[in-house]
Amino acid sequence: MKGNATLRRVLYVDDEPDILEVARLALELISHLTVTTCSSGREAVAAAIAFKPDLILLDVMMPDMDGPMTLAALQGRSETATMPVAFITATVQSSEIERLLSLGAIGVIRKPFDPLKLGDEIDALWTKR
């Protein structure tokens, strides 16, 4: 079931600070979204509960708690279980993309992404979910 008709609030989780800043910059200034970021899966669960994003962007390869583990943690909490999640990954293998989608993600964004098109890309995923 869809929530808001328009994508407004995005939580971006990535352990690479450069990527976090570029994504925030692009999504805020180009796509006029409200963005919050955090740098680990552990922070992500608390951030999702507090921020109530329309969409969570989750890096796959993070130390300690990776993207799939973070998604499982989100799915295990009633407050966050239905929040749409899209993975972001540098992986290009189709088998890995299929595995990520099978975990319940609404899509997979490839790294490196084009910052100017990131907003359109996530909006398309969010709209068709």
Added chain:
Amino acid sequence: MSAPRAYTDVMQELRSRFIQRTIQQREQLKTLAAAGIAPANLPEILHICHNLHGTAGVFDLAEIGDIAHQAEDLGKILGQTQPPALDPRWKELAVVIDNLCDLIAALPPRDLPDQA
């Protein structure tokens, strides 16, 4: 799509900072390579290459991202295989790391952070 001035200004700063960090990572790679590309330092090599693979292209440094990708893929395979003495691909990884370092060293002056 033309980006607003506020975006391009900040993006330029972020790019400059990324390049600064990439130059530092090159030094790390050179140190690791000098010690010998081996299983013991593979996790650190993979970490640096993964970071460059995912990030360089965002800052219009796709060639660096591509070589880092090549090194990351090769490193992942070698992480599950035999020790350097038994697998010639370790030497191949050393060559790729060397190429990556050369590429970073050859960044044109306009791409380097302002030293002032």
